[in-house]
Amino acid sequence: MKAAVLYDINTPLQIEQFALPNIENDQVRVRLVASGVCHSDWHVIKGEWPFIPVPIILGHEGAGIVEEVGSAVNNVKVGDHVVLSWKRNCGLCEMCQVGYPNLCDVPADQRGHPHFPESDRQMDKFNGLGTFSTETIVPQDVVIPIDKEIPLPQAALVGCGVITGVGAALNTANVQPGKSVAVFGCGGVGLNVIQGAMIAGAEPIIAVDILDNKLELGQQFGATHTVNSSQVNPVEAIQELTDGQGVHYAFEAIGLVSDPFKQSILCTRKRGITVYVGHAPVNTPVDFDARILFLEKMVIGSFYGTCRPRVDFPRLLGLYKAGKLKLDELVTRVYPLEEVNQAFTALGKGEVARSVLDLT
Ligand SMILES: [Zn+2]
Numbered sequence: 300m301k302a303a304v305l306y307d308i309n310t311p312l313q314i315e316q317f318a319l320p321n322i323e324n325d326q327v328r329v330r331l332v333a334s335g336v337c338h339s340d341w342h343v344i345k346g347e348w349p350f351i352p353v354p355i356i357l358g359h360e361g362a363g364i365v366e367e368v369g370s371a372v373n374n375v376k377v378g379d380h381v382v383l384s385w386k387r388n389c390g391l392c393e394m395c396q397v398g399y400p401n402l403c404d405v406p407a408d409q410r411g412h413p414h415f416p417e418s419d420r421q422m423d424k425f426n427g428l429g430t431f432s433t434e435t436i437v438p439q440d441v442v443i444p445i446d447k448e449i450p451l452p453q454a455a456l457v458g459c460g461v462i463t464g465v466g467a468a469l470n471t472a473n474v475q476p477g478k479s480v481a482v483f484g485c486g487g488v489g490l491n492v493i494q495g496a497m498i499a500g501a502e503p504i505i506a507v508d509i510l511d512n513k514l515e516l517g518q519q520f521g522a523t524h525t526v527n528s529s530q531v532n533p534v535e536a537i538q539e540l541t542d543g544q545g546v547h548y549a550f551e552a553i554g555l556v557s558d559p560f561k562q563s564i565l566c567t568r569k570r571g572i573t574v575y576v577g578h579a580p581v582n583t584p585v586d587f588d589a590r591i592l593f594l595e596k597m598v599i600g601s602f603y604g605t606c607r608p609r610v611d612f613p614r615l616l617g618l619y620k621a622g623k624l625k626l627d628e629l630v631t632r633v634y635p636l637e638e639v640n641q642a643f644t645a646l647g648k649g650e651v652a653r654s655v656l657d658l659t
């Protein structure tokens with residue numbers, strides 16, 4: 300198999316040939332068909348997540364076809380189409396038992412390492428998946444079978460960006476019909492928060508970004524109003540659109556700087572919910588006047604869309620099939636694995652909702 304390796308931060312990924320070990324009883328070998336190119340991979344490339352060691356095979360938003368299963372595997376069979384979850388789901392820890400497998404205690408499985416054919420030197424895989432590759436070996440609990448009629452490039456996106464955004468609206472915040480929403484950031488995740496809010500029946504849905512092309516995308520995904528925060532104060536603009544009250548729910552879906560997070564708290568109304576979806580670089584400080592919380596504002600983080608992959612991935616793909624969830628429109632560009640670095644250039648320039656690698 301071949302895979303794209305990050306050898307050092309701020310260097311281009313390199314395509315390498317690898318061999319895979321034999322699978323163990325509880326493992327599944329998946330032939331990957333598509334992988335989304337996500338901001339999290341980019342954080343690693345730029346050295347913003349130093350807790351991820353290099354060299355590493357990047358990619359964590361993948362879909363493919365089951366090629367081989369271990370003797371103890373009982374949730375998928377050879378030939379099944381699957382989406383991979385980048386979070387373990389042991390089923391036994393406290394968080395799994397109380398219905399939050401997105402916060403499972405068990406770390407990514409590091410078995411099934413690819414190795415160089417001639418040297419036996421092994422390579423790590425991002426989140427235990429490493430989906431910028433043509434094949435991967437993973438534990439069965441991260442393999443989610445899906446409807447074979449769903450195209451795999453679209454399905455791949457559900458494994459990270461789509462569930463992170465839609466799940467933040469539907470699961471973390473539990474947005475209610477007729478209530479107001481503001482979404483800061485109209486990138487791959489923010490667009491999915493917007494369409495999650497639309498599925499929930501929110502009104503109005505206010506998209507905030509500094510790029511007009513991103514705001515237009517926001518409207519395509521369900522935003523009823525747009526605010527260009529490079530031109531106007533977004534907090535004042537949102538208050539004007541909500542009779543001076545602020546929104547019931549505000550989402551920060553950027554994760555690069557602290558200002559939008561502060562603004563998202565400020566524009567939330569009394570007893571409203573601010574959801575922090577973006578994953579900032581480590582040690583990003585946020586300062587705001589703590590007294591604002593006396594308005595009984597609730598601030599909550601959202602991790603992986605508070606998802607239960609085995610329930611939520613098929614459910615979202617069902618919404619896609621019914622024409623209620625946009626996935627085709629997210630796949631802005633498709634690149635072969637060899638052009639993965641061009642995909643990151645496009646991501647860095649904010650040119651795309653999502654790029655997908657074709658791994659066939
Ligand atoms: Zn991701």
Ligand SMILES: [Zn+2]
Nearest residue numbers: 389392395403
């Ligand atoms: Zn668990």
